[in-house]
Amino acid sequence: AQSVTQLDSHVSVSEGTPVLLRCNYSSSYSPSLFWYVQHPNKGLQLLLKYTSAATLVKGINGFEAEFKKSETSFHLTKPSAHMSDAAEYFCVVRAGTGGGNKLTFGTGTQLKVEL
Amino acid sequence: DARVTQTPRHKVTEMGQEVTMRCQPILGHNTVFWYRQTMMQGLELLAYFRNRAPLDDSGMPKDRFSAEMPDATLATLKIQPSEPRDSAVYFCASALGGGTDTQYFGPGTRLTVL
DSSP: OEEEEESOSEEEEETTSOEEEOEEEEESSOOEEEEEEEOTTOOEEEEEEEOSSOSEEEOGGGOEEEEEGGGTEEEEEESSOOGGGOEEEEEEEEOOGGGTTOEEEOOOEEEEEEO | OOOOEEEOSEEEEOTTOOEEEEEEOOTTOOEEEEEEEETTTEEEEEEEEETTEEEEOTTSOTTTEEEEEEETTEEEEEESSOOGGGOEEEEEEEESSSTTOOOEEOOOEEEEEO
C-alpha cells in the first residue's frame, strides 16, 4: 500500500520569502514521487518528479524538492515566493514496478502569498 | 502545444439524469485515467485504460458509473442515473506509455447534480 501525508493544509508566506510545503510518504515499493500544482478552476500541472535518479529534483517556476529516504520525506521548496505561486499543491506517490501507474494523492496544501 | 481536452467544462443536471463526460487524450498517449475531486475525499482514481482496455476500475461505483474508450482519441465517463453525491470535478489524464510515464491532466469537468 502507498500513501502520502501533507502535513499542512494551509501555508501562508510573504512575497519574496521562502516556501516550504511538507510531504511524507509511505510505499511498499521504491516510489516515484511528484508534486502537482492546481490553480483555481484549472487542471493539475506537473511541477517536478522524482524517479530514483538524483535525490534533489528541480522543477518548473523555481521549485525544487529533495527525496530523503531516511525521513520518508519529499518536501517542496522555493527560495522566493511570487504572487503567482498562490495555488493548491499536491504531493503524489506512485508505487514502483509492482504498483503500475496508479497515483495516490495527498490532501493538498493551499499556498497563500501575501504582499 | 499538446494537451488533454475535456468536455463539457461545466455541467449542471438534475438527479436521475444521465451525464456523459468526454476526454481527448494527448495524441499518441495510450494510457488514460479518470479521477474525481471533491472537498471531502480529495482526488480519487476512478478507472484507467491502457490501449483502450480497462485495467483498473476498482475506484468506480459500478452500479451507476461506466467508462469506455470507443477509440484511441476518445474516452467517456458516464453516470446513469446521477445523484447529488456525484457532484465533483472529474479529471481525465493521459500518459505516453506504461508504468513510469508522467500523467498529464485535463482542465476537468465540474459536475453539479441538483
